[in-house]
Amino acid sequence: MNSLIDTFKLSNGVEIPCIGFGTWQTPEGQVAIDTVKYAIKTGYRHIDTAAIYGNEKSVGQAVAESEVERKELFITTKLWNTERGYETTLRAFEQSMKNLKLEYLDLYLIHWPAIGEEGAKINSETWKAFEKLYKEGRIRSIGVSNFLEHHLRSLLDTAEIVPMVNQIEYHPGYRQQDTVTFCESHNILIEAWSPLGTGRLLKNPELAEIAAKYNKSVAQLCIKWCLQNGTLPLPKSITQQRILENTQLFDFTITDADMKTCNDLPYIGGSGLHPDEIDF
Numbered sequence: 001m002n003s004l005i006d007t008f009k010l011s012n013g014v015e016i017p018c019i020g021f022g023t024w025q026t027p028e029g030q031v032a033i034d035t036v037k038y039a040i041k042t043g044y045r046h047i048d049t050a051a052i053y054g055n056e057k058s059v060g061q062a063v064a065e066s067e068v069e070r071k072e073l074f075i076t077t078k079l080w081n082t083e084r085g086y087e088t089t090l091r092a093f094e095q096s097m098k099n100l101k102l103e104y105l106d107l108y109l110i111h112w113p114a115i116g117e118e119g120a121k122i123n124s125e126t127w128k129a130f131e132k133l134y135k136e137g138r139i140r141s142i143g144v145s146n147f148l149e150h151h152l153r154s155l156l157d158t159a160e161i162v163p164m165v166n167q168i169e170y171h172p173g174y175r176q177q178d179t180v181t182f183c184e185s186h187n188i189l190i191e192a193w194s195p196l197g198t199g200r201l202l203k204n205p206e207l208a209e210i211a212a213k214y215n216k217s218v219a220q221l222c223i224k225w226c227l228q229n230g231t232l233p234l235p236k237s238i239t240q241q242r243i244l245e246n247t248q249l250f251d252f253t254i255t256d257a258d259m260k261t262c263n264d265l266p267y268i269g270g271s272g273l274h275p276d277e278i279d280f
């Protein structure tokens with residue numbers, strides 16, 4: 001990857017720009033509008049939002065007001081947990097599209113797997129609705145988020161279409177290697193949410209030492225590390241200088257030895273959320 005317009009190719013041939021602009025915890029309103037517009041101006045072509053973030057309307061407004069053509073942008077949103085199921089998913093999708101004011105979506109994700117006794121059945125019904133929307137051409141690609149290997153295996157028992165993406169928490173110290181290996185073997189692209197461990201990695205001395213060798217920040221090192229491991233990072237920031245900084249990483253390569261050191265780090269911090277333990 002040499003620039004923000006370089007892409008990963010999904011299993012259905014759709015091209016997805018290699019760094020997505022994350023908007024989790026970006027407040028709806030002027031902050032979201034201004035930061036998304038600034039990100040697009042800076043060169044990001046891929047914006048990641050979700051119904052639960054509460055900022056779909058602002059993301060849509062920023063996209064509409066940006067000077068970049070819609071077809072040059074890649075927009076993702078996600079189905080929230082309370083809307084799982086066939087009919088409810090179809091309704092939630094329409095609501096997201098209304099919020100975003102888009103005619104088509106590039107990627108729709110099931111935000112978290114349903115768990116418990118009924119979990120597999122609910123995920124399967126939700127996925128049927130995703131498949132319908134995909135076949136109708138409303139969405140260019142479909143996927144899941146926070147699915148571990150066992151959630152994916154049971155989804156694949158009834159799925160007609162294999163998810164094209166699995167968006168998981170992924171950063172140094174938290175590689176979720178079982179899930180990643182399973183996805184690689186099924187041609188499912190891993191997107192990395194919180195590539196900076198929600199900011200908790202930034203003061204880590206080992207990462208700081210490695211980053212300094214390249215004259216880069218820890219944030220840049222972590223984002224580049226995702227790319228070099230074949231995953232698509234989704235860094236979030238509402239600070240202009242950081243939004244820009246998080247793109248300035250195409251002029252260095254992390255050595256194999258430093259990649260190994262980062263790969264082998266123990267858990268440093270992160271969101272603390274586990275798909276089988278969430279209560280929301």
Ligand code: A2P
Pocket residue numbers: 022193194195196197198199202217219220234235236237238239242243245246
């Ligand atoms: P802010 O949005 O206030 O700029 P993650 O993407 O892992 O969830 O991390 C997001 C957090 O990391 C946010 O708190 C964000 O702060 C912060 N952040 C993003 N980019 C940088 C950067 N380049 N340097 C320092 N902090 C950053």
